[in-house]
Amino acid sequence: MIRVEHLTVSYGAIVALTDVSLEANPGRVTAVLGANGAGKSTLLRTISGLVAPKGGDIFLGDRSIVSMATENIARLGVAHVPEGRGVIHELTIEENLRLGAFASKVDIGAGLEKQYEQFPILGDRRKKYCSTLSGGERQMLAMARALISEPQVLLLDEPSLGLAPQVTSELMNLILELCHASNLTVILVEQNAKSALRIAHDAVVLHLGAVVASGTAEAIANDKNLRHYYLGLVQ
Amino acid sequence: MSQFLSSAMMHNIFAGLAQGVIYSLVALSLVIIWQSTHVLNFAQGAMAMFASYVGMTEIDRGLNYWLCIVVSVVVGLLFGGFTERVLIRPLYGKPEINAIVVTVGLLGVLEAVAQALWTSTTRNIATPLSQIYFHDQGRLVLLSPFVIFQFTLAIAIMLIVAGLFRFTDLGLQLRASALAPEVARLLGVRVNRMLTFGWMLSAAVGTVAAVIVASGSFGLYPSDMDGILIAGFIAAVVGGLDSPVGAVIGGLLIGLTEQFILSYWSADLAPLGGIILLVVALMIRPQGLFTKSVSRRV
């Protein structure tokens, strides 16, 4: 599980996160919502160690990971699918997947087979270069790559970006399924609040770097004030 | 057969290939460093020269030739790693011109220091392999055991490097570290170590090239590697910076071009072989003749 305590992050003179705290637990999807620029991506990047915070602490289970290097955090079982998916186009599908397996002691052959079973399209085109994939396929690849190392924590940064509604819906269902099946701790950053709230158990709403609301997904979804100001949902 | 092998044409081909092998090795070292770090080390030639000079001083003290090569390569390895860690690491994320300029500065320092320590006279090492050309039925064939050794060595290194990048986990991690360092980190790849390793490997291969030059009949002097670096660079560009095989072929092509210019036109103009090839290649296929990537990263 992931626990963030009083996190403050700034890029030079610009403050990105102020006193942000949240808790994400195994077997539950925690949605992080808010408008563009609210600090959602920064939050994930800080958890992953790409950004060093000015203040606050981050725990993976009992262990403080706030000053650890990114690759070490990944090796502890934190898988982060970044904004834009981070699929490396100059490599093949299989190479991208194999890259994902290094973080753990998982047997690569078995891991690959498992992901190809879960995502047959990837299996069919395993030797192809990623520049030929569609948006939905790229998302699949990014997910498979994150999952191949059998992580405990899954950080997803706007997975629905650029995807058609039908595909988004399937994707969300998949995320929920995986969360339950492997008892993952999932932190889901989304601008598409509606789809995120449909599958989330808990939710946190950020606005200009600060937490303005947190609670169960149901409570957040039903709160009229939030819906109007921060989530852009139609009344 | 022997008449064919000893013909003027074959003389030129053998001579061109022998020189080309040296360019190939330097080109390989540049491909290695590009594939693992996306930085080009303009001091590559000078570092290789320096490392082999260190090895050569050991020979003066009576050390065996093969051990000296090992010493030189190890020095080169360490030098490469040190340079990455101390000089290049602080520059990641800054404009790429900064790293280029720093390596150019390093080039200047290394040559000046080498000249200060060892003067600019040519130095030579005696090799246990004969450099005497073969004679087949009384006719001269421009091959010697040493030249054959050169070819074999270069091909072997090329196969190892290509295999490393293409088929091994380490190679995959190296490539990922250069292509998308942030994503690689998120996947648990120890990117910093990959970058250092890339520099070390590149320096080691470059040093082998310098040692071969030093072992040849013309020997090695401090600014010798300048021209060789340029030729190696052109070879790498012509072959495509991500193709070890392309680098080797590019190097051999330049060697041949230079040799034919020397033979049929003028010795002074031989160094132009590379640049002529470069312009032609860039006109035909700017991204490199053997590269797979169709689009350049934006």
Place this chain on the structure above:
Amino acid sequence: MQRLKSFADQSATSSRLLGVFLLTLVTLAITFVLPPVADSQLAGGAAISIVVLGLSWLIGWSGQISLGNSGFMAVGAYATGIWAHHHPSTPIIFTFILAIVVGAFSGLVIAIPSTRLRGPYLAGMTLAFSAAISPVAQNFTSVTGGEGGLFFNTLTTPHWFLNLFSGQDATINANAQWTADLAVAVAGVAFFFMANLFHSHTGRAMRLVRDNDVAAELVGVNLPRTRTLAFVVAAAFAGLGGSLYVLINATVTPSTFPLTLSITLLTLMVLGGIGTLSGAVIGGIIYAFSSNLVGHINSLTGINPASNLGANMQGIIFGVLLILTMLFAPRGIAGLGPRIRRFLARRPRIAPVPTEE
């Protein structure tokens, strides 16, 4: 090329032009005070500063890295040398114009394959070019004088100037000073031209191409033409500088422009401050008195200048300076001013602004 300038721009440019003019006058005045040796050094420094200015324009303003400007120098130098060798009584102005034209033309030739390239590819291409000069010069002996090079003597001090001097060493003093004054004057003109160029429409387009070529294209800037223009101007400056350089020494050989000179030019540009007028001036001054500086360092550290180490000190120092500057102060000496100002004002640093001068 329209030369539209906003009012603010115009007044800033005017003050810069005035600055160049005044600096030139002051330097000319200084030549009267300096001994002949220093005058000769100053002359060399002035010639180099012109080349550095062109390089600064190319790398700093158009973002195209070039390691081959010593090659452009050589082209201008040889053009001058060859002409002067056969027609020693041509007026100096003509010689300079010839060098500029030939330099510009070679810049155009090199630009054709080069403007498609970026970063290390471009650096390597320009490096290859500068390395090609020596073999060509050595081979075509009948034209270039081969290995031994060419000798010529066109810098004859005019009588009216000679008459200003009296005393024992009048001729030597007069010659040295005339050379220096000529060099400084030519540099002044070159800097004046560049000051205008930096802040013209062309200069701004150049910077846009450097920073964001996609945006530049959207605004209607012709990318290849702008990049080519950068090369042509830089090469013209280098040609002029090279011409002046060899006129001072009255000789040109294949070894006048080695690879180390390209490295030196780069070092001077970076040390002085990339992309700035003052940076090029500083670079020229450093070059002019580098042998003095190196001599001082030698005596401070007790190194024998005749020893191997002593003879190579310049190379070592320049190389080390280049590395240190790039790592710790990439804006060079000219960039220190704004840094100090910012430090004193203690405002938090925002994203770096492209150098303005």
